[in-house]
Amino acid sequence: xxxxxxxxxxxxxxxxxxxxxxxxxxxxxxxxxxxxxxxxxxxxxxxxxxxxxxxxxxxxxxxxxxxxxxxxxxxxxxxxxxxxxxxxxxxxxxxxxxxxxxxxxxxxxxxxxxxxxxxxxxxxxxxxxxxxxxxxxxxxxxxxxxxxxxxxxxxxxxxxxxxxxxxxxxxxxxxxxxxxxxxxxxxxxxxxxxxxxxxxxxxxxxxxxxxxxxxxxxxxxxxxxxxxxxxxxxxxxxxxxxxxxxxxxxxxxxxxxxxxxxxxxxxxxxxxxxxxxxxxxxxxxxxxxxxxxxxxxxxxxxxxxxxxxxxxxxxxxxxxxxxxxxxxxxxxxxxxxxxxxxxxxxxxxxxxxxxxxxxxxxxxxxxxxxxxxxxxxxxxxxxxxxxxxxxxxxxxxxxxxxxxxxxxxxxxxxxxxx
Numbered sequence: 001x002x003x004x005x006x007x008x009x010x011x012x013x014x015x016x017x018x019x020x021x022x023x024x025x026x027x028x029x030x031x032x033x034x035x036x037x038x039x040x041x042x043x044x045x046x047x048x049x050x051x052x053x054x055x056x057x058x059x060x061x062x063x064x065x066x067x068x069x070x071x072x073x074x075x076x077x078x079x080x081x082x083x084x085x086x087x088x089x090x091x092x093x094x095x096x097x098x099x100x101x102x103x104x105x106x107x108x109x110x111x112x113x114x115x116x117x118x119x120x121x122x123x124x125x126x127x128x129x130x131x132x133x134x135x136x137x138x139x140x141x142x143x144x145x146x147x148x149x150x151x152x153x154x155x156x157x158x159x160x161x162x163x164x165x166x167x168x169x170x171x172x173x174x175x176x177x178x179x180x181x182x183x184x185x186x187x188x189x190x191x192x193x194x195x196x197x198x199x200x201x202x203x204x205x206x207x208x209x210x211x212x213x214x215x216x217x218x219x220x221x222x223x224x225x226x227x228x229x230x231x232x233x234x235x236x237x238x239x240x241x242x243x244x245x246x247x248x249x250x251x252x253x254x255x256x257x258x259x260x261x262x263x264x265x266x267x268x269x270x271x272x273x274x275x276x277x278x279x280x281x282x283x284x285x286x287x288x289x290x291x292x293x294x295x296x297x298x299x300x301x302x303x304x305x306x307x308x309x310x311x312x313x314x315x316x317x318x319x320x321x322x323x324x325x326x327x328x329x330x331x332x333x334x335x336x337x338x339x340x341x342x343x344x345x346x347x348x349x350x351x352x353x354x355x356x357x358x359x360x361x362x363x364x365x366x367x368x369x370x371x372x373x374x375x376x377x378x379x380x381x382x383x384x385x386x387x388x389x390x391x392x393x394x395x396x397x398x399x400x401x402x403x404x405x406x407x408x409x410x411x412x413x414x415x416x417x418x
Contacts, residue, residue, distance in 0.1 A: 001024065001025065001026045002025055002026065002139045002140070002327070003025075003026045003028070003137070003138045003139050003140075004020055004025050004026070004027050004028070004138060004139060004140045004141075004142070004322070005027075005028045005029075005030070005134050005138040005140070005141045005142070006027065006028070006029050006030070006142050006144060006293075007030045007126045007131065007141070007142070007143045007144065007145050007150065008030070008031070008143060008144035008145030008293070008296075009029055009030075009031035009033075009038075009107055009110075009111055009144075010044075010103070010107060010144060010145070010294070010311065011047070011103070011106075011107075011294070011307075011308045011311035011312060011315070012144045012293045012294035012295075012311035012312070012314050012315045013029065013142075013144035013145070013293065013294075013315075014029070014107060014110040014111060014114065015056070015057070015060065015062070015110075015311070015312060015315040015316075016142070016144070016293065016315040016318055016319055017029045017114055017119060018060055018062055018110060018113065018114055018117075019060050019315065019316075019319040020319065020322065021114065021117055021118075021119050022060060022061075023319075023323055025322075026120075027114075027119050027120065028119075028120040028121075028122060028138070029111075029114060029119060029120070029121050029122070030122045030123075030124060030126050031111065031121065031122070031123055032123070032124065032125040032126075032145075033123070034111075034123050035107075035108040035109075035111040035112050036108070038103075038104055038107050038108045038111070039104050039105070039108035039209065040104075040266070041104060041266055042266040042268075042269060043102065043103070043104060043172060043174055043266060043267055043268070043269050044103045044104065044107075044269070045103050045172075045269075045302075045307060045308065046100075046172055046202065046204065046215050046217045046302060046305070047100050047101070047102075047103055047206075047307065047308035048072065048098050048099075048100045048190055048204050048305045048308070048385075049098060049099055049100065049101075049308050049309055049312065050094070050096075050098045050309055050385050050386035051094070051095065051096030051097070051098065051386050052309070052312075052313070052386055052387065053308065053309040053312035053313060054066075054096075054098070054099060056312045056313070056315070056316045057312065062110060062113070064106075064109055064113075065099075065101045065105065065106065065109075065207055066099065068207050068211075069099040069100060069101050069206070069207035070099065070100075070188045070205035070206070070207065070212060071097040071098075071099065071187075071188060072094070072097055072098040072099060072100070072188050072189060072190055072204070072205060073093060073094055073097050073187040073188060073189065074091045074092060074093050074094060074184065074187060074188075074189035074190075074382060075091065075092050075094060075098075075189055075190045075191075075192070075381075075382035075385055076089070076090060076091035076092070076181075076183075076184075076189045076190070076191045076192065077089075077090060077091075077191075077192050077193075077194065077368060077371065077378075077381075078191065078192070078193045078194070078250075078252070079193075079194045079196070079368065080193065080194065080195045080196070080249055080250060084248065084249055084250070084251055086252055088368060088369055088372050089183070089372065090371050090372040090378045091183070091184060091189050091191075091378065091382075092371065092375075092378035092379040092380070092381055092382025092383070093378075093379050093382065094382055094383060094385075094386070095383055095386070096386070098190065098385075098386075099207075100204055100205065100206035100207065100215070101206065101207050102174070102206055102207060102208035102209065102213075103308075104208070104209065104266075105207065105208060105209055125148075126145070126150065127149055127150075128149060128150065128153060128284065128285065129285075131143075131150070131284055131288075131290055132284045132285050132286045132288065135284055135286065135288030135289075135290065136286070136288065139329075139330060140291070140322070140330040141288070141289075141290045141291070142290065142291045142292075142293050142318070143282065143290050143291070143292050143293060143296050144292075144293035144294055144296060145296065150282075150296075151278070151296055153282030153283070153284075153290065153292075154278035154279055154280065154281075154282050154292045154296060154297060155278060155279045156276055156277075156278055156279075157277045157278055157279055160277035160347075160350065161274075161275070161276050161277050162354055163274055163275050163276075163354070163357070164274055165222075165274050166222060166272035166273055166274050166301075167221075167222070167274075167275065167301055167357040168199065168200075168219040168220060168221065168222070168272065168301055168303060168357070169199075169218075169219070169220040169221075169222055169226065169227040169229065169230065169270075169272045170217070170218070170219060170220075170269070170270060170271055170272055170302065171217070171218040171220070171226070171229040171238070171241075171242065171268075171269075171270045172215060172216070172217050172218075172268060172269040172270070173215070173216045173217075173238060173239050173242045173262060173267060173268050174206065174208055174213050174214075174215055174262065174263040174264075174267035174268075175213060175214055175215075175216060175239070175257070175260040175261060175262060175263060175267070176210070176212075176213055176214075176260065176261055176262075176263055177259045177260040177261055178203070178214040178216075178256050178257055178260050179255070179256035179257070179258075179259070180256070181256070182256075188205045190202065190203070190204045190205075190305070191203040191204075191253070193250050193253060194368075195226075195249045195250070196359075197221065197224070197359070198220065198221060198224050198225055198226060198249065199218060199219050199220040199221050199224060199226040200218075200219045200303060201216065201217065201218050201219075201245075201246070201249075201250055201253060202215070202216075202217040202219070202305070203215065203216060203217070203253060204217070204305075208263050208264075208267075209263070209264065210263050210264065213263045214260075216242050216246070216257070216260075217302075218242065218245060219301075219302070219303055222272070225245070225248075225249075226245060228241060228245075229241060229270035230270065232270065235262055235265055235266075235267065235268045236262070238268040238270065239260070239261075239262055239268065243257055243260070273299065273301075275299060275300050275301045275350075275353065275354065275357070276299050277297065277298050277299075277350060278292060278296065278297045278298075278299075279292075279297075280292050280297045280335060280336065280338075280339035281332055281335045281336065281339075289331070289332055289335060291318075291330075291335045291338065291339070292339075293314060293315070293318065294310060294311040294314040294315070295307060295310070295311065297339065298310065298314075298342075298343075298346045298349075298350060300349055300350055300353040300354075301353055301357055303353060303356050303357060304349065304352055304353045304356055304385065304388070305385060306349045306353060306385075306388065309349075309386075310345075310346055310349055313342070313345050313346070314342045314346070317338070317341045317342040317345075318338055318342065320341075321334070321337070321338040321341055322338075345388075345389070348388040348389040348391065348392065349388050351388075351391075351396075352384075352388045352391050352395070355395075355396065361398070362398075363398035363401040363402065364395070364401070366401065366402075366405065367381070367394075367395070367401050367405065368381075370405050370408075370409075374405070374408050374409060374412055376408050376411075376412075377404075377405065377408055380394070
């Protein structure tokens with residue numbers, strides 16, 4: 001039986017551990033926190049998982065919260081004008097619903113399941129020296145802890161990392177009491193509100209320790225009016241700032257939020273990081289090799305909501321590569337090929353995310369505007385969050401965007417004429 005060590009108990013590490021366990025591998029998982037510490041700690045992310053990523057969880061039988069989490073059936077976009085008026089507002093319908101489960105709930109639950117199924121769970125922070133020792137006793141060591149000393153083993157890939165500084169200041173609040181969206185009270189959607197030159201606000205339904213909730217997530221241009229959360233330690237002050245900015249820039253969202261309260265004392269998060277792609281193989285002092293997983297090697301800004309989706313897709317690709325490899329050694333060539341397999345999907349996420357961080361060119365503004373008049377455009381944009389590769393076909397190239405809009409416009413005109 002092949003022995004595998006996974007360091008880091010997030011979406012990718014746990015999904016991979018549970019998948020390998022189900023295939024009969026002897027898996028050791030290292031986490032720097034217990035399940036109880038995770039469950040009662042601070043929120044870790046804003047996760048919205050779309051159909052493909054959810055299906056990976058269903059395939060492994062670990063979709064434990066699917067019946068409890070809100071079904072997100074659409075993705076809407078609003079654009080604010082200079083007087084805080086709403087210039088654009090539309091919602092695209094998803095082909096398959098999305099869901100969000102607070103990672104405190106999911107990671108704690110998955111960790112307990114892994115241990116109950118006989119997995120070796122080690123509660124201990126890992127340093128490079130620890131991995132040097134472990135690499136001699138395991139067939140494969142993978143690092144899926146996206147922060148801290150271990151990440152420094154994986155060199156930055158400058159050719160795939162156009163930004164060397166954070167492009168957004170991030171501020172998250174999990175709340176109860178958000179009112180229904182008046183435009184579509186009959187279904188849930190993720191809402192993306194664009195404030196040109198200032199930043200974005202995302203609103204997404206989620207499932208947390210205390211049941212149904214909503215996430216209010218500001219992404220502010222560094223140095224701008226939204227970049228005010230650094231150093232705010234008090235959760236109630238964080239929420240007050242969140243609402244103050246809502247009232248100032250997005251009054252239609254503020255109108256729903258006048259009665260909100262935090263889900264719990266750990267329901268806020270603020271920070272920033274530079275989007276970075278790293279080399280997938282780390283070399284230990286003793287010569288052993290380790291393979292980086294998910295956001296250890298491809299860390300995108302959360303503006304496109306792809307973090308947990310990418311982590312799930314990475315875990316799935318790596319699991320398939322490990323199983324297909326049989327008893328052969330997990331050498332550097334295999335590690336590079338395994339990462340390359342994941343990069344086939346991840347490259348589209350990175351390209352799209354980096355494009356969304358930049359000021360939008362005219363053809364993208366036209367596309368977002370047209371989605372308000374042409375429902376197929378809104379739907380296609382929404383479903384790109386599940387399959388970012390599709391943006392290659394109509395998003396980046398002005399001529400391709402114009403041709404696509406002309407084609408949909410002509411079809412709509414023919415439909416109304418008929």
